[in-house]
Amino acid sequence: MTTPLITGSYVDIVHGCPRDGVYWNRKTLAYTEADWAALVRHVHRDVGVEVLVLQNVARANEEPMTLYPSRHIRRQWPTGCSDPVGAIVRACRAEGVALFMGFGYIHDAFTNFGFGDTTDEALAWYLRTADELLERYGDGAPFAGFYVTPEMPLRDGQFPPAWLAFTRRLTDGLRGLAPRHPILGAPAIRGAPVRTETLARQLAETGFSIIAYQDGMGFGTRAQPIDPSVNGPHYEALRRAHDRAGIALWANIETFCFENDIHFQPLIPAPFERVRRQLEAAAPFVERVIAYTVPGLMTSQAVCPGLGTPETEALYAAYTAYRRARLGRPA
Secondary structure (H helix, E strand, O other), X not given: OOOOOOOEEEEOXXXXXXXXXXXXXXXXXXXXXXXXXXXXXXXXXXXXXXXXXXXXXXXXXXXXXXXXXXXXXXXXXXXXXXXXXHHHHHHHHHHOOEEEEEOOEEOOHHHHOOOOOOOHHHHHHHHHHHHHHHHHHXXXXXXXXXXXXXXXXXXXXXXXXXXXXXXXXXXXXXXXXXXXXXXXXXXXXXXXOOOHHHHHHHHHHHOOXXXXXXXXXXXXXXXXXXXXXXXHHHHHHHHHHHHHHOOEEEEEXXXXXXXXXXXXXXXXXXXXXXXXXXXXXXXXXXXXXXXXXXXXXXXXXXXXXXXXXXXXXXXXXXXXXXXHHHHOOOO
């Protein structure tokens, strides 16, 4: 159980799907070291973010690219500083913010958001990237652990067997590289409610230390309400399964909706009421609430001008007023 407040967030240098992230990619790609420092300071001090999850740092497809200087991939995205991953690491270190590192996407997973390849070659690519990230950025704080970027779905209360097997190979490999580092996953929930016994057995096989479920716990349209009578029992079932498996349960709420209320258009800030309902449905059952995403959807335009849309400022103002009230602070 936790207070219904956002204490973690994803952060993008470039969103894996350029269509979704159009309203912040245009700024974050140009961010300098000073801009990243200002953003991390803002979300920590003004929003209460204690944990950041860097969604991706590389892709491997017909044109492999990285967001940091790599020995293995020659081409690097052109950005406003020579090493934006390093800039985020240094900003998190300065603020005492923990950082989970997402290593990237492979082939169609980069644009279609699935697990993509589950071959030996894919596994080797993920682990080689993870190893390089540890070498470059893993020396103490703020490197808190790994985030498994490709999304494994929970369909009708179960993980697909082939993806579950690959996930375990991947988490075993990551643990071999960094035995003490937690591993965070964020499966997308699809279909029927959780079957506690089945899920508890599968959870033990994933190798994850923490899971923050997404999508099925509140999807991004203005018209779709967050119904506590549905979400509450679903979280309660997840809680039972996680307790049996000994894996931490976080919530991964959505601060977005789709532009014009049409799926697969750019992401824009959700109405605050949707955010509040997600927070209050999840908080009784989880250890932490993280969000996709605070930067670009719930940040101050005064501090981070042009990051997001005009509605970004409105959601930031509404949430910070709610947060002050929850913490008993004067307006």
